Structure formats: structure tokens, C-alpha cells
Amino acid sequence: MTTLALRRDGPGTITAPGPRRRLLGLVAALLALLALLVLSVMIGSTSIAPSAVWDALFHPAADIDQFAIRDYRLPRTVVGLIVGVALGLSGALIQALTRNPLADPGILGVHAGASFAVTVAVGVLGVSDIQGYMWFAFAGALIVTLLVLALGSTRQGQSPVVMVLAGVSVGAVLGGAREALQLTNPAAFDAMRSWNAGSIVGRPLDLVWPILPFLAVALVLALAVSGSLNAMALGDDLAAAQGVRLARTRVLAIIALTLLAGGATALAGPIGFVGLMVPHVARWIVGPHQRWIFAYSILLAPSLLLASDILGRVVMRPGEIPVGIVTAFVGAPVLIVLVRRKKASGL
Amino acid sequence: MTTTPWVRRNKALSAALLSAALVLTGCGSDDKDTGSTAAPAATTRTITAGNGTVTIPADPQRVVALGNTSQPFIDIGGKPIGVTELSASELDPIPADQKATYEAATRLGADTAEIDLEKLAGLKPDLILVQVPDAEFEGIKKQLETIAPTVFWGLDTEWKAFADALAEAGNLTDSLSTQKVAFQGKVAKIKETYPQIIADTKFVAVDRWDNSDPGTFVITDFGCIEIAADDIGLNSPKAAAGADPLGWADLPFEQIAGLSKYDAILYPVDAAGQPKKAFATVTESNTWKALPTVTSGRALGVFCPGNNSYGPVLQYLDSLDTALASLAAKE
Numbered sequence: 001m002t003t004l005a006l007r008r009d010g011p012g013t014i015t016a017p018g019p020r021r022r023l024l025g026l027v028a029a030l031l032a033l034l035a036l037l038v039l040s041v042m043i044g045s046t047s048i049a050p051s052a053v054w055d056a057l058f059h060p061a062a063d064i065d066q067f068a069i070r071d072y073r074l075p076r077t078v079v080g081l082i083v084g085v086a087l088g089l090s091g092a093l094i095q096a097l098t099r100n101p102l103a104d105p106g107i108l109g110v111h112a113g114a115s116f117a118v119t120v121a122v123g124v125l126g127v128s129d130i131q132g133y134m135w136f137a138f139a140g141a142l143i144v145t146l147l148v149l150a151l152g153s154t155r156q157g158q159s160p161v162v163m164v165l166a167g168v169s170v171g172a173v174l175g176g177a178r179e180a181l182q183l184t185n186p187a188a189f190d191a192m193r194s195w196n197a198g199s200i201v202g203r204p205l206d207l208v209w210p211i212l213p214f215l216a217v218a219l220v221l222a223l224a225v226s227g228s229l230n231a232m233a234l235g236d237d238l239a240a241a242q243g244v245r246l247a248r249t250r251v252l253a254i255i256a257l258t259l260l261a262g263g264a265t266a267l268a269g270p271i272g273f274v275g276l277m278v279p280h281v282a283r284w285i286v287g288p289h290q291r292w293i294f295a296y297s298i299l300l301a302p303s304l305l306l307a308s309d310i311l312g313r314v315v316m317r318p319g320e321i322p323v324g325i326v327t328a329f330v331g332a333p334v335l336i337v338l339v340r341r342k343k344a345s346g347l
Numbered sequence: 348m349t350t351t352p353w354v355r356r357n358k359a360l361s362a363a364l365l366s367a368a369l370v371l372t373g374c375g376s377d378d379k380d381t382g383s384t385a386a387p388a389a390t391t392r393t394i395t396a397g398n399g400t401v402t403i404p405a406d407p408q409r410v411v412a413l414g415n416t417s418q419p420f421i422d423i424g425g426k427p428i429g430v431t432e433l434s435a436s437e438l439d440p441i442p443a444d445q446k447a448t449y450e451a452a453t454r455l456g457a458d459t460a461e462i463d464l465e466k467l468a469g470l471k472p473d474l475i476l477v478q479v480p481d482a483e484f485e486g487i488k489k490q491l492e493t494i495a496p497t498v499f500w501g502l503d504t505e506w507k508a509f510a511d512a513l514a515e516a517g518n519l520t521d522s523l524s525t526q527k528v529a530f531q532g533k534v535a536k537i538k539e540t541y542p543q544i545i546a547d548t549k550f551v552a553v554d555r556w557d558n559s560d561p562g563t564f565v566i567t568d569f570g571c572i573e574i575a576a577d578d579i580g581l582n583s584p585k586a587a588a589g590a591d592p593l594g595w596a597d598l599p600f601e602q603i604a605g606l607s608k609y610d611a612i613l614y615p616v617d618a619a620g621q622p623k624k625a626f627a628t629v630t631e632s633n634t635w636k637a638l639p640t641v642t643s644g645r646a647l648g649v650f651c652p653g654n655n656s657y658g659p660v661l662q663y664l665d666s667l668d669t670a671l672a673s674l675a676a677k678e
Contacts, residue, residue: 046602067633068601072562130561194560201599202562319596322560 022286029299036306040077041069045313045320071204079200079208080306080323083264084274086215088301089222090260091275092282092293096229097253098160101283104276105261107164108254111270112171112178113144114262115196119178122192123185130195131207134266138211141262144170149254160250198271198324200309211263218259222294225252230290271324273331274301280335304330394516397481398488398499406518407474411467411495413455414479415502416513419656421445423514424522429453429470431462440618440652440662462487468494476516478502478509506574506655513656526657533664534578541671544678550575550583551609555626560597564629567594571651571663572613579667583613603634611674612640616648616666644677 017025042053048065055061056069090105098107106112117140121127127136148170152163182189194201228249231239236246261275282296305323308330312321392405411429412420418437420427422445430452438446453470456462464487467475475497477484484499491497498516500509514523538545552572555564568576568585569592575581586593606612614630615623622630629635640646647670653659 044601045599046605048601062633062637064604064607064634064637067637068604071633072599072601128557190558193558199560201560313599318598318602320599 017286022289022292025285026292026295026299029296029303033299033303033306036303036310037077037081040080040306040310041073043310043313044068044073045317075203075205075208076200076309077306078205079203079267080309081302082208082212082215083200083268083271084302084305085298086218086260086264087271087274087305088278088297088299089219089294090257090264091277091301092279092290092297093222093225093229093253093257093260094275095279095283096233096290096293097250097257098164099233100160100164101280102276103164104272105257105264106171106270106272106275108167108258109144109148109171109174110141110258110261111265112174113140113142114138114265115270116140116144116174116178118192118195119181123181123189130203133195134207134211137266137269138214138262141265142258144174145254145258145262149251163254194322195269197322198269198327199322200268200305201320201322203267208267211267214259215263218256218263221252221256222260223291225249225256226290226294229253230288233288233290269324271305271327273327273335274304277331277335278304394498394512396498396512396516397501397504398484398497401496401498403496403498403516404473407516409471409473410517411455411470411472411475413462413475413477413491414483415655416476416478416500417449418445418653418659419510419513420476420517421448422656422658423510423517423519423526425513425517425519427452428472429455429467431455432457437653440650440659442658445658464490464494467491474498474516476513478504506660510656523657526661529661530657530664533661533668537579537664537668537671540668541675544671544674545580545582547610548582548674549608549610550581550613551606551611552583552613553606553626553629554594554615555623555629557625559625561628562600563597564600564603564626565594565597568592569594570654571649571660571667574654574660574663575613575667600629600632600634603629603632603638607639609640610645612638612646613649613667613670614646616650618650618652620648620650622648645674647671647674 041057042048042050046068048068052063052065053069055063056066057074060066060070087105090110091103094103094105094107095101097103100107114137117136118133121133121136127133145167148163148167151166151170152160182192228239228244231242231244232246232249240246264271278301279293279297282293282300286292286296305327308326309323311330312323312326315321390405391402393400393402395401410420410425410427412425412427413429413431417427417430418433418441421430422441426448430449432454433449438449441449453466455467472495475491475495477491477497478500479502481501484501488497488499498512500512504512510523510526514520552567552575553564554567554570559565566584568583572581572583576583576585584593615626617623621627635641635646638646649663649670650666651659651663654663
């Protein structure tokens with residue numbers, strides 16, 4: 001869910017907790033994530049004894065349960081962790097960049113670009129497996145975001161408002177083109193069913209490693225611009241007065257969020273709500289401090305994704321619900337509650 | 348979505364075209380009738396199908412077979428003048444003479460939702476046979492019935508009843524009888540040859556569809572395994588009454604380990620005996636390779652070219668016979 005209404009006011013009026021409480025909260029979030037990582041490996045749609053899980057990780061053998069742990073659950077947990085981190089951080093970046101607490105990574109056309117590219121790959125080029133169309137998704141996300149960046153650049157520099165409008169417009173056009181392609185090729189629509197829903201099942205680690213360098217670069221860029229984004233939250237004039245180079249910050253932030261959201265979408269398909277909701281929650285906890293928001297988002301987003309995935313594995317046994325559907329079910333009511341607390345997460 | 352742009356695009360045009368077709372075919376009939384001495388009553392009969400009672404020619408000569416009727420109609424000896432296109436996987440396993448019949452027919456669209464009504468009307472069929480989802484048929488019913496008598500069956504029609512009805516509509520009951528005798532003989536032979544295995548073995552049929560989620564497979568209870576269970580008596584898992592078929596639920600690969608509770612696994616292979624392309628990711632997995640059922644040679648590849656007409660079903664039974672023979676050799 002995205003909105004075009006950009007806030008022009010300053011930081012929210014919430015009373016932010018002190019550094020000690022923020023740090024304690026961060027440690028709690030880290031512990032929660034660690035617990036969910038363990039649970040994600042332990043819990044599945046089949047019952048495997050904890051001792052088998054332990055042996056699979058630390059005393060590997062050619063045992064059928066150990067294969068299930070090493071080949072399916074562990075990669076799934078790693079993918080959930082990486083995708084969660086990427087979505088959470090990209091959401092925090094886009095919300096800081098647009099000063100819009102309801103922006104998500106899709107607002108700049110990342111999802112639309114990835115989805116369109118995957119549709120072309122599947123429907124026109126006949127690519128049939130995720131190993132093949134993952135790169136189309138990534139390239140589609142990057143190309144479309146660069147296009148939006150170009151469209152959003154005016155003589156006065158990059159305007160968040162124009163960029164968002166460009167992103168929404170390009171997204172709408174590509175969404176229409178994608179649907180047209182899928183209508184004329186029902187087989188392509190069918191083949192993309194699970195990717196469209198957003199899932200982290202069946203992604204081997206071999207699929208993850210090539211994406212990791214891009215995400216690592218994006219992480220460094222995001223942390224590098226976090227201070228500048230903090231100043232920009234006060235308004236462009238005040239930020240410029242503090243020596244912030246607005247155009248450079250925006251371009252670097254867009255590159256970072258595109259790599260993050262593009263990489264996550266390529267791996268798991270378009271997963272909504274995580275990038276929208278988690279930074280919102282982080283801001284609710286720590287107030288308008290970008291570095292803290294980034295740190296909390298990096299920990300809370302994979303927690304939400306992993307918790308949703310675990311839930312999706314057990315509620316419909318022996319089948320499963322794709323994580324993208326569960327995050328939507330979990331995210332929607334929480335988001336509604338949060339957006340009604342207007343002061344809680346203002347930027 | 349049942350109406351495609353192609354159909355929509357032609358809606359305005361179709362009325363005019365269909366009227367023209369009716370005039371052409373109607374006029375042709377009148378002229379023929381005028382010069383004929385045969386009694387008109389002898390040239391038609393009625394048939395009851397999913398769209399009610401339909402009056403059709405007694406011996407239809409220009410049949411168009413749409414949707415799931417294309418291959419089964421050819422399989423029972425029909426020579427349609429127009430068909431829905433078959434996919435490569437449907438076309439590959441059919442015999443050469445049937446392939447030639449298919450090639451000789453006019454292809455009217457990749458699926459029923461894309462039927463070229465103008466081309467269909469131009470064929471001047473005297474009978475149209477259709478098996479598609481109900482909602483899809485509703486979208487084209489009026490256009491088809493304007494062109495020629497149309498006989499429709501829903502997808503829930505049992506395959507043997509469907510073959511009977513198709514043969515009756517196409518006046519091909521003699522050739523169907525030959526296939527039915529072959530089927531009954533094959534079933535009887537398998538039951539007589541492997542009574543102990545059929546009675547004592549817990550089978551499970553697994554598959555993976557082209558559109559299955561990555562990292563998932565299915566335990567299936569429909570298609571060819573349904574025939575093996577119902578006609579031969581193989582003991583394999585079935586959905587509870589009223590529940591969705593088992594084959595609709597994608598199961599994550601970690602549940603491959605759960606297959607070890609069965610005595611034998613039936614998995615899909617192509618005509619050459621290699622695992623079906625979509626299923627290959629399962630047979631390549633470490634979990635599959637470590638299954639005791641697999642290591643003991645009790646995972647049996649079975650070729651199922653189709654389950655909607657006797658020809659493909661007979662090929663399936665041959666493959667199943669071979670699989671059961673290999674199982675018997677291990678007993």
C-alpha cells in the first residue's frame with residue numbers, strides 16, 4: 001500500500017525514548033530474531049526431533065531428516081533472514097527519502113519492474129524456473145527504478161514528490177502491460193502464481209549467494225546516508241544549511257533501496273507490508289532517528305517475515321501458505337491500528 | 348476470466364458472421380433437401396449432455412471438437428474438421444495416425460477462450476463437441492449453438508461416461524467398443540497377474556505440476572492413479588469425502604521424507620521412462636535419493652499420457668503393468 005500524500009511537517013511529536021532504552025529494545029529485538037531463526041529451523045510442516053536438527057547442523061550425516069533440515073529448512077531460514085533485512089531497510093529508506101510514513105519500496109516501481117520483467121521472461125522467453133527469472137526480476141527492478149529516478153529529476157534536482165509520482169505512473173503502466181501479457185498467455189500467469197504470492201520456499205542457497213554482494217553494497221550505502229536522511233527529515237533547507245548534499249544523498253539512497261528491494265523481490269517475489277509496516281513500528285519505538293530506525297528495521301523485518309513463514313507452515317498442514325499472504329494478513333490489521341495513531345509515527 | 352480479448356474483439360462481428368454462416372449452411376441444407384428423397388426424420392437424433400437435450404445429425408460428417416474433446420474424439424476414431432490446439436506434451440504420445448488426423452484438422456485456437464469464431468463458422472460444421480469449464484462454456488454457448496448443434500460436457504464428467512457420450516454423439520460406438528474390450532482385458536490381466544501386490548501393497552502416487560511452487564510436490568489422487576485405484580484396486584491415499592483432492596495441495600520438499608511410510612511410490616515419467624521434467628527436481632533431491640523406498644527400488648516410474656480416453660489409459664496400464672512386474676520381481 002502506498003500513498004502520494006507527503007508530509008511536509010517536521011519530526012513527529014512523540015516523545016522518543018532515551019539511548020539506553022533504545023539500546024535495550026534493540027537487544028530485545030535481536031534476541032527475538034535469534035529465537036525466530038532457531039524456531040524457523042526447528043518448526044516445519046513435518047515433525048523432526050530437535051536432536052536431528054542439532055545433528056543436521058553440527059554432526060552432518062546422510063540421514064533423511066538431516067537432508068530435510070540442511071536442504072530445505074536452513075536455506076529457507078537464510079532466505080527469510082536476507083529478504084526480511086532487505087525489505088525492512090529498503091522500507092525505512094523510502095519512508096525517510098519521501099518523508100512519507102506510508103511509503104513502501106514498491107512506490108518507486110520496484111515491484112512493478114520486477115513483475116513485468118518476470119512476466120516477459122516466463123510468458124515470452126519461456127523461462128520456467130526461479131533460477132532463470134530471478135535475474136530478470138532483479139534487472140527489471142533496477143531498470144525501472146533508474147527510469148523513475150530519471151523521470152523524477154528536474155532542473156532543480158531530484159524531487160521526492162515528482163519521483164513518487166513518476167514511480168506510481170511507471171508502475172501503473174507496467175502493471176497494465178503485465179496484465180495484458182498474462183491475459184494473452186494464461187500459462188505464464190499460472191507459472192507465476194507462486195512468485196506473485198511471495199514465497200521463500202524452494203530457494204536453494206545457490207540462488208542467494210549471487211544476490212548477497214548487491215545487498216551488502218546497499219547496506220553500506222544505507223548506513224552511509226542515514227545521518228544525512230536524519231537531517232533531511234527537518235526539511236531540505238535546514239538539511240542544506242547543515243551541509244547535507246541533497247541530490248547525492250537521494251541518489252545514493254535510491255540506489256541502496258533499489259538494490260535491497262530488487263534483490264528481495266527477485267528472491268521471494270513481491271512481498272508487501274514488511275517494508276511498509278516495520279519501519280513504521282521502528283519509528284513508533286525510537287522516534288525520528290534514522291540510524292535507530294534502520295537498526296530496528298534490520299532486526300524487526302526478518303522477525304516478522306520468519307514468524308509469518310512459521311505460521312504459514314503450520315496453520316494448513318500438510319500444505320503451507322506462502323509467506324507473502326501471511327504477512328498481508330498479519331500486516332493489514334496492525335497497519336490499520338498504527339496509522340490511526342497519527343502522532344506515533346510521524347516523520 | 349473466461350472471455351479473452353480475441354472473443355471480445357469478435358463479439359460485435361460474430362452476430363453478423365454467424366448470421367451469414369447460418370444463411371450459408373441453412374441455404375445449403377435446403378438445396379440439398381430439395382433434391383433428396385430421404386426422410387428428414389431419419390437424419391437426426393437426440394442426445395442428452397451437460398447443456399440438455401440436443402438434436403444432432405444421425406451421422407455427423409463435419410465435427411468440430413473443442414476443449415478436452417479434441418484428443419479423445421480423435422482417439423475413438425473421429426476425424427474432426429476443426430480442433431482446439433493440443434500442447435506438445437499432449438501431442439507427443441499419441442499414435443502417428445491420430446497425429447495425422449489432428450494435423451489435417453483446422454486449428455481454431457490455443458484454448459477454448461481463444462476460439463476463432465469466424466474460422467469456426469467458416470468450417471460449416473454439422474456438430475460441435477465441447478468439454479470446458481462450465482463458466483467458459485457459458486461465455487460462448489450462444490455463439491456456438493448459432494453455428495451448429497452443440498454438445499457440451501463439464502469437466503466433472505467421469506472419463507468412461509465421457510468416452511461413451513462422445514462416441515454416441517460422433518456415431519463412433521463401434522470403434523469405442525474395441526477400445527473398451529482392450530481396456531477390460533488389460534485390467535483383468537493386471538488383476539490376475541499381481542493379486543498379492545495389489546492386496547498387500549500401500550502405494551502412493553506423487554507428482555509435480557508445471558506450475559507447482561518451487562520446492563513443492565503433490566501426493567495425487569486423481570488422474571491415472573484414480574483409474575489404478577478404482578479399476579484395478581491399488582491401495583493409495585485418497586482425499587476424505589467432500590475434501591479437496593490431495594493433488595491440489597502443494598507439499599514442501601521436506602515432506603518427501605514422509606513417503607517412507609508407503610511400500611511403493613508411483614512417480615511420473617515420460618515415454619522414454621525418464622522422470623517428467625517438472626518432477627525431476629524431486630528425484631534429484633537428496634531426500635528422495637535417501638528414501639528407503641527409493642534405495643530398495645520400490646519407487647516406480649509410470650507413464651501417464653492422459654486419463655480422458657481409452658487410448659492413453661491403455662498406454663498407462665501398459666506402463667503400470669511393467670512397474671508392477673518389477674515390483675513382483677523384488678518380492
